[in-house]
Amino acid sequence: MSWTDERVELLKKMWSDGQSASQIAKELGGVTRNAVIGKVHRLGLSNRTAGAPPSKPEPVAPKAKPMAAKPETKPKPAAPKTEAARPQAAAPETKSAVPARRQIIPAGQPLPPQPSANEISPEALAKVNEVEKKAKKISLMELTERTCKWPVGDPATPDFWFCGLPVQSGKPYCEAHVGVAFQPMSSRRDRKR
DNA sequence: CCCTGATTCGC
DNA sequence: GCGAATCAGG
Numbered sequence: 001m002s003w004t005d006e007r008v009e010l011l012k013k014m015w016s017d018g019q020s021a022s023q024i025a026k027e028l029g030g031v032t033r034n035a036v037i038g039k040v041h042r043l044g045l046s047n048r049t050a051g052a053p054p055s056k057p058e059p060v061a062p063k064a065k066p067m068a069a070k071p072e073t074k075p076k077p078a079a080p081k082t083e084a085a086r087p088q089a090a091a092p093e094t095k096s097a098v099p100a101r102r103q104i105i106p107a108g109q110p111l112p113p114q115p116s117a118n119e120i121s122p123e124a125l126a127k128v129n130e131v132e133k134k135a136k137k138i139s140l141m142e143l144t145e146r147t148c149k150w151p152v153g154d155p156a157t158p159d160f161w162f163c164g165l166p167v168q169s170g171k172p173y174c175e176a177h178v179g180v181a182f183q184p185m186s187s188r189r190d191r192k193r
Numbered sequence: 194c195c196c197t198g199a200t201t202c203g204c
Numbered sequence: 205g206c207g208a209a210t211c212a213g214g
Contacts, residue, residue, distance in 0.1 A: 002206090003205085020197065022196080022197080033198090034207055034208060035206075035207050035208085037197095037199070037200095037207090038207050038208090039206080039207085041199075041200085042206080046198080046199075145194080146194075168195085168196090196214080197212100197213075197214075198212090199211075199212080200209100200210080201208100201209085201210075201211090202208095202209090203206105203207100203208095204205100204206080204207095204208105
């Protein structure tokens with residue numbers, strides 16, 4: 001595969017879109033993430049700051065250079081990174097009608113880590129529901145150390161499956177499920193009074 | 194361990 | 205110019 005115009009286009013688009021090199025490589029096909037990164041560098045867009053290229057007179061600044069004003073603005077629209085520290089605690093009210101989660105709990109079985117409280121981030125829940133659509137739906141035996149172990153459905157039903165998406169870190173769940181599984185701690189039984 | 198991007202260097 | 209290998213984080 002070579003870097004045709006279209007492919008470069010897509011590369012640019014995805015890169016500035018915050019996609020990771022590996023994702024781009026996967027999308028393009030026929031190239032590795034290294035190739036993508038290499039190309040990205042050659043194109044000179046290593047920094048995803050596509051919005052402020054004009055302002056780089058000094059290639060290197062070995063010594064403290066008395067640079068004048070630096071009106072350089074970094075309009076970073078949003079955190080493109082998949083992972084991000086969520087200070088949270090700034091999102092109090094969550095009253096949106098959450099898609100009622102089946103609260104099936106067969107006695108004697110390991111309780112699903114499904115949050116009993118629906119006080120999670122509405123966005124997180126929404127994300128979970130999205131993810132569940134494209135989940136790999138693997139079985140118990142297919143679980144590995146790096147597959148999301150989030151259970152879905154009734155264990156006593158053929159509909160039961162595990163998320164199976166790649167876990168984010170050393171966690172047992174994929175990113176989406178980590179989001180709802182690991183609640184910092186708050187809103188449990190605190191009554192606004 | 195999985196993942197990221199950055200750099201190097203032979204091709 | 206290209207990208208595998210390698211490096212350097214998280």
